Amino acid sequence: MSGRMTFSFPTQIEFGEGSVECLKQLVGDLALSKVLVVTDAGLVETASFGQVRRVLESSGIEWALFQDVHANPIESDVRAAWGCYRDHHCEGVLAVGGGSPMDVGKAVRLLVKRPDLRLAEFDGRDDWSGLVPLIAIPTTAGTGSEVGRSSVITPNDSERKSVLFHPELLARVAILDPGLTIGLPAGLSAATGLDALTHCIESYTSPVFHPLCDGIALEGIRLIAEALPRVIKEPADMEARGRMQMAAAMGGVAFQKDLGAVHSMAHPLSALHGMHHGLANALCLTGVMALNAARRPGLYREVAWALGADVRSHDPAKVDDAAIACIKALLDQVSISPGLSGHGIESGDLSRLVEEALLDPCHRTNPVPLSRGDFEGLYRNAL
Numbered sequence: 001m002s003g004r005m006t007f008s009f010p011t012q013i014e015f016g017e018g019s020v021e022c023l024k025q026l027v028g029d030l031a032l033s034k035v036l037v038v039t040d041a042g043l044v045e046t047a048s049f050g051q052v053r054r055v056l057e058s059s060g061i062e063w064a065l066f067q068d069v070h071a072n073p074i075e076s077d078v079r080a081a082w083g084c085y086r087d088h089h090c091e092g093v094l095a096v097g098g099g100s101p102m103d104v105g106k107a108v109r110l111l112v113k114r115p116d117l118r119l120a121e122f123d124g125r126d127d128w129s130g131l132v133p134l135i136a137i138p139t140t141a142g143t144g145s146e147v148g149r150s151s152v153i154t155p156n157d158s159e160r161k162s163v164l165f166h167p168e169l170l171a172r173v174a175i176l177d178p179g180l181t182i183g184l185p186a187g188l189s190a191a192t193g194l195d196a197l198t199h200c201i202e203s204y205t206s207p208v209f210h211p212l213c214d215g216i217a218l219e220g221i222r223l224i225a226e227a228l229p230r231v232i233k234e235p236a237d238m239e240a241r242g243r244m245q246m247a248a249a250m251g252g253v254a255f256q257k258d259l260g261a262v263h264s265m266a267h268p269l270s271a272l273h274g275m276h277h278g279l280a281n282a283l284c285l286t287g288v289m290a291l292n293a294a295r296r297p298g299l300y301r302e303v304a305w306a307l308g309a310d311v312r313s314h315d316p317a318k319v320d321d322a323a324i325a326c327i328k329a330l331l332d333q334v335s336i337s338p339g340l341s342g343h344g345i346e347s348g349d350l351s352r353l354v355e356e357a358l359l360d361p362c363h364r365t366n367p368v369p370l371s372r373g374d375f376e377g378l379y380r381n382a383l
Contacts, residue, residue, distance in 0.1 A: 009212070009253060011147045015176040015246065017238055020051055020137065023094075024059035026173050030133045032092040034062040036085045038105040039096045040069040048139045048180040052096050064088035066104075072270045072277070073100045073107075075119045075156045082111040092133040095171075098192065099143030099152075099277065102136055106151040106169045109134060119162060120155040128168040136171040139180045141231075141244035142192025142278050144199060144252020146174035154271055160356060161271045176249060178241035186232050188276075190334035193228040193244055195278030197221065197330075198285055199251030201303055202260040205292065206365045210257040217257075220250035221306035225326070229333045258365035261357075262288045265378060268356035275343060282336050283343070286324050287378050288366075293320035295368045300324070341383045350379045 014022050027035065037056075043049045044067050056063050066084040069077050081104055085093070095105025109131040110117055136146035145151075150165040181189070197220075204217035224247045230240035265288070266280035293299050298316030304323035305311045307330075311319050331338065345353075354375045357363070363370055370378075 011170055012173045013147070013176060013249065014173060015242070017177060017179050017242070019175050020055055020177040020180060023052070023055045023135070023137075023175065024061065026135055026175075027059070027061050027092075030092060030135075030172060032133065034064065034088065034090045035092045035094045035135075036081065036088065036090040036108070037063050037065050037094045037096060038069065038081055038108065039065070039067050039101045040071070041067045043097045043101075043139060046139075047183050049096060051180060052137060063094070064090055069097070069100050069104050071100055072154065072161070072274060073104050073152075074154045077104050078107045078111060078119065078153060081105075081108040082115065085112060092135070094135045094137065096137045096139065098138065098140040099145045102138070102143065102145035103151040103153060105134055105136070106145075106171075107153055107164060109169070110164070118155070119153055119164065120158065122162070122164045124164070124166045128166045131168050134171040136174045137180065138174070138176065138245065138248070140184060140188065140192040141181055141241070141248040142195035144196060144248045144250070144255070146171055146176070147249045147252040149256060159271050160359065161267050163361070174249065176242075176245045178238050178245050181241050181245065182236060186235065186335070189231050189235070190228070190336055191276050191278035191282060192248070193224060193231065193278070193334070194282035194285070194331070194336065196244070196248040196251040197224045197228075198262050198281040199255045199259070200224070200247070201285070201289070202262055203251070203254040203257045204303060205299055205367045206258045206260060207367055208257045208365055213254040213257040216250045217254035218302055218306045220247040220254060221303060222308075223247035223250070225307045225330065228330065232334045259362040260288065260366040261292075261363040261370050261375075261378070264357045264360035264363035264366075265353070265375070265382075267360050267362070268353050269340070269345070272352065272356065273345060273349070279336070279343070282331060283338060283340055284378070284382055286327050287382050289320075289324050289327070291370075291374065291378060292367050293317070293324070299367055339383060340379070345383065347380070347383065350376065353379055
């Protein structure tokens with residue numbers, strides 16, 4: 001710990017079943033005459049989006065719809081959303097869905113302020129004050145993007161994800177209504193939930209000093225370990241759905257502390273191969289934990305405790321093993337099978353994946369430094 005640090009948790013959160021109903025009041029409070037709704041095409045026909053649509057229409061809120069967000073958003077999505085915002089004379093943004101609509105909803109506000117901006121040239125040191133308001137309504141429980149300060153977008157003419165980071169990207173309000181996650185398929189519930197778990201574990205073990213985030217991350221781990229299996233077994237369990245939504249938001253808050261090597265491995269799996277980000281994290285998590293623990297024995301003692309393991313052993317290796325065993329058991333409970341090869345990744349893909357992982361900034365705050373050889377071994381072992 002050295003130097004000056006800033007701690008901030010400013011996002012207003014409206015939480016609970018039926019909280020989507022407060023949308024009318026929030027739009028009024030922000031004095032928005034018309035909003036751009038950013039989502040993806042797959043969500044528009046779901047019951048979850050139908051609830052948002054019903055509130056918008058019954059409240060007389062004027063809105064335009066942009067639904068062409070890719071699963072791994074690209075700069076063209078942001079530019080097309082900006083065109084829709086401009087053409088319909090909107091005054092704010094409502095992002096509905098998972099992390100991808102959230103990321104596009106955040107980033108389009110940059111173009112509202114500076115239409116000539118190329119995302120590859122985004123500079124977080126610039127003055128981005130005065131961005132138009134964003135209301136975030138997640139329909140998954142994973143990314144925590146609704147409370148995050150970043151937007152992950154692949155710039156034009158690139159296959160590498162770019163993280164746009166600035167405090168002004170924060171949503172003004174996040175509405176966490178567990179009822180909106182009820183229709184999420186089991187596989188997606190599992191993948192997004194494990195994304196949240198990875199956020200909490202990596203942020204907690206990052207060496208950056210941030211005790212507030214550490215406490216939030218540990219509680220997020222505890223909530224996920226208890227609630228995620230319940231969500232998969234009983235999809236209509238509203239209490240478990242709510243716990244997962246809150247844990248996802250906690251992971252999003254916690255990783256302002258930074259992340260680690262799991263994310264550096266996962267980002268190119270999504271950018272190059274279209275793999276769901278949460279699934280990519282899940283398939284890489286235990287391998288990175290094992291390598292970290294071999295070099296920093298005892299690193300995962302508190303993580304093991306939060307996962308419900310017996311941590312009375314004084315042997316650091318045993319508590320690390322217990323944490324990893326808990327993760328493997330959780331993966332099995334939610335039907336996530338290990339192995340990148342089962343998702344189309346072949347040994348011939350590894351060289352490019354390693355190159356991209358090395359360039360990804362997340363591993364800079366991994367608890368131990370990793371080399372090219374380390375990433376090669378991690379990907380090969382994860383096949």
